[in-house]
Amino acid sequence: MSESARKFVINLVLFLLAGAGVGWLYGQTQWGLLTFALVALGWQVWQLLSFDRALRTGNFDNFRVGESLWAQLFSRFRFEHERAVRRKAGYRRLLREVRKSTDAMPDGAVILDANNEIVSCNRAVGELAGLKRKKDKGQRIDNILRNPELVALVNGGDFERSVEIPSPVQDGHWLNCRVVPYGADQKLLIIRDVTDRLRLAKMRRDFVANASHELRSPLTVISGYVDSLADDDELPSQWVKPVQQMRSQSQRMNQILRELMELSRLESSGVAANDNAIDVAQLLSDAKNTFDGQADGANIIVEAEPRLKLLGNQAEIESVVVNLLSNALRHTPPDGQICLRWQSDDGAAILSVKDTGDGIQPEHIPHLTERFFRVDRGRSRDAGGVGLGLAIVKHALLRHEATLEISSEPGNGSEFRCVFPANRVTGSSADL
Amino acid sequence: MEASDLSGHISRRFNKDIEGLRNMVLSMGGLVESQLTHAIAALVTGDSELGLKVANDDYKVNDLEVSIDEECGRILAMRAPAAGDLRLIVAVIKTITDLERIGDEAEKIGFLASKLAAMDRPSDSYRELKTLGTHVAHMVRDAMNAFARLDVDEAFKVVREDKEVDREYEAIQRQCITFMMEDPREIKRVMNVTWAARSLERIGDHAKNICEYVIYMAQGRDVRHTGISDSSDISSD
Numbered sequence: 001m002s003e004s005a006r007k008f009v010i011n012l013v014l015f016l017l018a019g020a021g022v023g024w025l026y027g028q029t030q031w032g033l034l035t036f037a038l039v040a041l042g043w044q045v046w047q048l049l050s051f052d053r054a055l056r057t058g059n060f061d062n063f064r065v066g067e068s069l070w071a072q073l074f075s076r077f078r079f080e081h082e083r084a085v086r087r088k089a090g091y092r093r094l095l096r097e098v099r100k101s102t103d104a105m106p107d108g109a110v111i112l113d114a115n116n117e118i119v120s121c122n123r124a125v126g127e128l129a130g131l132k133r134k135k136d137k138g139q140r141i142d143n144i145l146r147n148p149e150l151v152a153l154v155n156g157g158d159f160e161r162s163v164e165i166p167s168p169v170q171d172g173h174w175l176n177c178r179v180v181p182y183g184a185d186q187k188l189l190i191i192r193d194v195t196d197r198l199r200l201a202k203m204r205r206d207f208v209a210n211a212s213h214e215l216r217s218p219l220t221v222i223s224g225y226v227d228s229l230a231d232d233d234e235l236p237s238q239w240v241k242p243v244q245q246m247r248s249q250s251q252r253m254n255q256i257l258r259e260l261m262e263l264s265r266l267e268s269s270g271v272a273a274n275d276n277a278i279d280v281a282q283l284l285s286d287a288k289n290t291f292d293g294q295a296d297g298a299n300i301i302v303e304a305e306p307r308l309k310l311l312g313n314q315a316e317i318e319s320v321v322v323n324l325l326s327n328a329l330r331h332t333p334p335d336g337q338i339c340l341r342w343q344s345d346d347g348a349a350i351l352s353v354k355d356t357g358d359g360i361q362p363e364h365i366p367h368l369t370e371r372f373f374r375v376d377r378g379r380s381r382d383a384g385g386v387g388l389g390l391a392i393v394k395h396a397l398l399r400h401e402a403t404l405e406i407s408s409e410p411g412n413g414s415e416f417r418c419v420f421p422a423n424r425v426t427g428s429s430a431d432l
Numbered sequence: 433m434e435a436s437d438l439s440g441h442i443s444r445r446f447n448k449d450i451e452g453l454r455n456m457v458l459s460m461g462g463l464v465e466s467q468l469t470h471a472i473a474a475l476v477t478g479d480s481e482l483g484l485k486v487a488n489d490d491y492k493v494n495d496l497e498v499s500i501d502e503e504c505g506r507i508l509a510m511r512a513p514a515a516g517d518l519r520l521i522v523a524v525i526k527t528i529t530d531l532e533r534i535g536d537e538a539e540k541i542g543f544l545a546s547k548l549a550a551m552d553r554p555s556d557s558y559r560e561l562k563t564l565g566t567h568v569a570h571m572v573r574d575a576m577n578a579f580a581r582l583d584v585d586e587a588f589k590v591v592r593e594d595k596e597v598d599r600e601y602e603a604i605q606r607q608c609i610t611f612m613m614e615d616p617r618e619i620k621r622v623m624n625v626t627w628a629a630r631s632l633e634r635i636g637d638h639a640k641n642i643c644e645y646v647i648y649m650a651q652g653r654d655v656r657h658t659g660i661s662d663s664s665d666i667s668s669d
Contacts (some may be wrong), residue, residue: 140455143580146462168573171566259634266479273481275488 008069013040015040025308108175108191116154116187117142128191130169150177154189164194174198202268204246210265212257219257222251252386259388263371266316266395276309277426280351281306283314284340287321291329298332298355300325304342307427308349310420324353324416332357332413347422352415359410368406369394393418400424450520453503454580456523457531460496460577461576464531464538467493468635471541472565475628486542493535497528508528519652523645524642527579530638530645531652534572537631537638545626548644551621560607564600568632571597571639578643582650587643591655604629610624 016036023032032404047070052073099122102109108125118141125131136144142151147165158200162178170255181187208388229235230247281304288300292309310317321340334358343350360368360375367373372387390404392418397404402419408414436505474483495647504525509602513521542598548558571590608626643655 130577132581135583139580142462143455143458144577146458146465146576148459148463148466151459151462269479270482271485273485273488275484 002072004069012040012204035212060152062093074320079224080128106193108189110141110189110191111186112141112154112189114185116142118144119186125191127166128173128175128193134172142217153177154179154187164198167193184233184288205264205267208260209268211310212264214255216257219250219253223247226250250387256386256388259386259392262319263388263392263395263413266392266399269315270397271401272316272399272425273315276314277309278314278317280304280308280310280317280342281323283318284342285358287318287325288340290322291325294329297329298334298336298357300336300340304340305344308425309340309346310349312424313396316399320393320396320418322353323393324418327389328353328355328357328414328416331355336413344425345419347425348423349420351418351420352416355414359412359414360406361410362408362410364405365408369404434532440501441507444501446517448483448513450513450517452490453500453507453524456496456500456503456596457527458529458576460493460500460531461498463665464535465569465572465576467535467538468569471538471545472544472562472569472632475541475548475565476562478545478549478553481544483542483545483549484572485547490539495533497532500524512554512645515659516649516652518648519558523649526645527642529642534635534638539637540631540665541628544624544631548621548628550625553622558625559640560600561632562596564604564632567593567597567600568636568639575639575642575646578646582646583645584650587646587650588613590643591640591647594636594640597633600640601629602634621649 016033019036019039020029020033020121022036023029026032027256028046051070051074072079101126102122103123105124108122108131110121110125113119115137118136120137121131123132123133131144145151145165145168147168150161150165153163154354159179161179162176164174164176167175173193173195177188178190180190214335225248226243226246226347230243231241235243267417281302284302284304288302291297293302311401325338325340332338332355339352339354341350341352341354343352364373364375369390371391373390374387394404397418401424403419405419407415408416470482472488473479474486504521508521511517571580571593573591577583578590605626608622608629610615612623641656644654647653647655
């Protein structure tokens with residue numbers, strides 16, 4: 001009990017005792033006590049009422065800082081009140097600053113709750129995606145941004161992914177969207193305008209395609225003359241070897257250009273159609289027969305589920321198989337073994353090419369699908385690779401919504417696995 | 433006490449049903465929108481693969497229509513909704529029919545795009561079709577936005593825009609007739625262009641219908657076949 005509270009109780013008891021004393025003098029103890037008690041009650045009620053009035057009107061002049069309990073109560077109240085007001089103003093200022101800074105951001109940000117309803121968003125979202133800040137609060141984000149890919153992203157649990165969707169407001173603009181979870185069940189949707197980046201990528205693709213195309217016609221002329229020179233019996237003997245080399249190099253250049261053009265075609269087209277069922281088992285055994293004919297190649301084994309079919313583009317899957325197989329042959333000694341496998345795996349399907357070759361150092365694996373990447377510059381050029389094979393494989397697989405997984409142990413061989421999603425597969429044992 | 437608890441519970445579930453129905457319609461709208469944009473892109477860029485993909489994916493729209501229809505029937509039977517809720521269900525039943533038709537027209541455009549891709553392309557690469565297509569795609573998008581936000585002003589805007597689309601369609605038709613008269617060998621190709629334009633124009637009509645249902649849903653007034661001037665009066669109040 002505080003000092004003033006104790007004083008308050010003592011005063012009250014003394015006052016009531018005094019009342020009882022006065023009453024006793026007149027021989028009416030209980031009446032004296034009652035009268036003084038009523039007076040004390042009246043005084044407290046009066047204090048309470050004026051405190052209430054002061055609270056309502058905000059005019060605290062009647063209460064002065066003093067020793068009494070009411071004055072103490074009031075001054076403590078006033079202190080807390082003023083502190084709360086100050087704190088509130090501080091918070092408000094902070095909030096305003098935060099809001100200003102999020103509004104200044106060029107990227108759009110939307111805060112979503114557990115039901116994907118919009119809690120708040122910054123100004124950029126309005127310009128990028130047409131969200132209305134006041135009107136759309138509480139709406140589900142997938143009711144406003146209805147692009148199926150974005151809806152799948154927001155409702156799915158995979159927050160590593162990002163999708164690119166056409167802007168619903170600005171024609172020709174593309175938005176990159178990603179979802180970051182935070183707090184309890186809250187999500188942040190970040191929207192970024194990537195039109196320039198995509199345009200740049202397209203320019204690069206177009207340039208490569210055009211340059212390859214333009215280089216091809218002069219090369220045709222050169223290789224035509226070189227071919228006829230090489231076949232000429234009257235060629236002076238000191239020129240035979242140079243001309244042979246010119247011929248093989250011009251063939252190589254031709255192949256590079258062909259593969260570059262193929263690559264840019266794959267890159268610039270979207271997802272492959274899925275109305276054509278490919279007999280992968282047949283395709284694999286055809287590939288085996290083609291390569292078996294070559295001398296000093298490794299032994300090729302095919303293990304395929306004959307009923308399992310892949311939905312996609314036949315020519316592209318063929319080039320995936322041929323590229324992976326010729327890569328494997330190039331890196332496997334003649335006494336080695338290459339296994340082509342085609343099997344279903346929990347709805348999905350896996351096309352795997354496994355060899356017992358020299359393997360790949362782990363630090364090189366992430367770079368394998370880059371254009372013209374070579375693990376060993378000198379060696380693989382002699383072996384005849386162009387350096388675009390795996391890039392073509394990667395892009396052909398992308399068009400089939402598939403992923404390429406590479407695992408390798410140096411010295412023991414490598415495995416290239418193409419994993420096709422369930423919607424690209426028919427006739428698997430799971431369907432039957 | 434117990435009774436009020438019970439009704440509160442039912443109404444919460446009911447709210448959830450209605451909310452779920454709205455979400456389904458809007459996700460169907462999103463699918464139709466993307467089908468339409470893909471179809472137009474296939475038409476304008478001559479991408480036959482994309483065109484065929486659109487045509488093959490139409491079943492997804494149809495499936496959604498069937499399941500939303502079932503859901504509407506279930507809500508009507510179980511909840512016997514009244515007033516605004518009933519209007520919503522009625523509007524949803526009509527909206528999905530129009531959305532499904534838009535999906536069908538997009539499918540048609542996809543087919544035509546794959547056919548046109550195999551033929552000679554005019555020097556302007558179907559610029560008029562692109563303009564009309566973009567316009568119509570915006571109408572569908574705005575119609576779905578109006579549906580999501582129950583935005584009557586936006587809905588009226590789309591209703592009015594349909595006139596513009598009709599004019600553009602007429603211009604394309606005239607142009608096509610001229611082409612056919614100039615060079616009868618082009619008739620086969622130009623006929624396909626006319627069909628595509630016709631489909632786009634129909635999509636504009638369907639978007640307009642959806643907006644009329646939105647107005648009905650929000651205000652309970654039927655503005656079909658009433659002409660724009662009357663409608664504007666309603667929108668102001």
